[in-house]
Amino acid sequence: MLKHVGIAVLVSTMLAGAARADFPVSIPHAFGTTDVPARPDRVVSISLIGHDFLLALGVTPIALRKWYGTDPYGVWPWAQDDLGDATPVVMQGEIDVEQIALLKPDLIIAQWSGMSQSEYRILSMIAPTLGPKPGAGDYGTPWQDMLRRIGMATGTLDQAEEIVSGLDNRFAEFRDSQSNWQGTTATMAWSGSVGAYTRHDLRGQFLEALGFVIPQAIEDLAGSNEFYATIAAEDYSPLDVDALFWLDTGGQAAKLQALPLRFTTRAYHEGREIHIDPLLSAALSHSSPQSLHFALDAVVPLIEAAMDGDPATPVPTSLAAGIAP
């Protein structure tokens, strides 16, 4: 009995310890190891999507890097509530070291930023700088890991774990409810000069979380650790998939209609193409806790319409974009 109480006390002490998020913490990343000495309160995010992650954890960055979109802060609808009335400094374009130094940050979030080794060297002199996960590539750290690592650096690991398990459960529920598609193929592509994301990209990882498999042909075309593959104009066989997602960052339906080979693909004839409008494209490109909930709400009905393989039930967004057969 006493022994059991002892264990219970021990466990609760450990849990309390985790919740207190002991500082200093050391986090390894692609350019070395970053030590955060104390809970930061002046966090600058130069990650193009990092502000979503910080806001999800209840940390409002003092400055963020706007990626694109019409919002003055570069914060998309799914994270507006989390932003609230905050007015962070907005950075845009290349990484501006001088501006960052003037902000006197005590933590710089630089996963998914394209930061170079030399930029890291300078930034890490200004404040502890969190680079991408070792071995994941600039844009390849899975969102779960990005969130956990930001959680560790800001003392919000518990919230991060809670969010991760909530979303992972939602993906698992989806996979269970659609068990007949599990293991079928899908790819997330874009038009113009056609390319497709691999499993080393957040958008590829989204497809895998839904239970789809990215064709090996696309992984082979891209080579190891590359986050996208370019598709030859004369050979669309890598796009022969059960669900073909076309990302549209604005007005790209006309480009899709100008691809002669597209009209010979199985995905086109069987109504398996899913047009992803600019808002949903942005949600998938952010792959943040908030945007993934948003994306799942929107994309599930579209996948259902595509996966029946029946052109008589067109995917609503593809029909609206004028690309349905």
Next chain:
Amino acid sequence: MTVLADPHPPARRQRALFRILILVAVLTVCAIFLGYQTRGFSDVASAIFSYDPTSADDVVLRDIRIPRIIGALLGGAALGASGALLQAMTRNPLADPGILGVNAGAAVGVVLSIIILGITNPAQYVWSALIGCAVTSTLVFLIGGSKNANPMRLLIAGATVMVVSLAAIRAILLLSRQTLDTYRFWVLGGLDGVTYDMVLALAPFLVAGAVLTVVCSFWLNALVLGVEMARGLGLRIWLVQLTTLVAVVLLCGATVSMAGPVAFVGLISAHIARGFAGGDAKWLVLLSACLGAALLLGADLIGRLAMFGGNMQAGVMSAIIGGPVLIWMVRRQWPTHT
């Protein structure tokens, strides 16, 4: 008068023309059969005589390869002729369509049409590129043209307009990711996306440009003898310059709107042609046009091969091929002056 002594006898030029035409023919045949995957005679026959729009093989041949071949031949010839015209007019071996701000002007047109009009369909860039070309070239002529007929002024005006245009483009692109996404593929210069409709729409410009080219090349022959001599023969220098520029704008404008700003073809074709044509502007333009067609066709063909991923832009490939050739020519002391 040593000027009139011709070190390039007609037989040599004709031989060169004949060989270049054979090269173009061979490349055309190769471009039909070779690509990401090699096709046989039966595939080609089926694509032509029993075309099936649902067959990927037929579509590749008829809707991708053949329009690209036509586009490469026309665009390459237009760039080659323009390069020769400009070099003959300015008597400067560095002149090429790019240096007159033609490409930069087209790029400004494309960027503005993306950001202001929201146009994202590459087929519609044709018109914005053409208008951009015309506006910048007019500007260059207004700034740099003069009764003194000093071609140096034109070149400097062209270089200035080009630099300012490119700076404006960079500034716009920094602000708009969507424009950047679309622009960065266009700016490499390539023939993917060329359709029969596009070629037909641009044909009138190319034909008009070709007619003016023929007229100019006769006049430029007189100009090659020197400004004073040409004046003595009754030529109006400004008229020669203006006609040449209009021809170049028509030819390059049509090409750049179809294939994006393809680098280098105009410059290098004219250089190679000079080795055969000597000081004769007519032959220079003709040979340069044929060489340009061969170079762009070859570049597009190589770019379509699987070893380059099947998607290497012809604009990139023509510079990769053209660069070493130009270095070789310089080291061999290939004639650079007329």
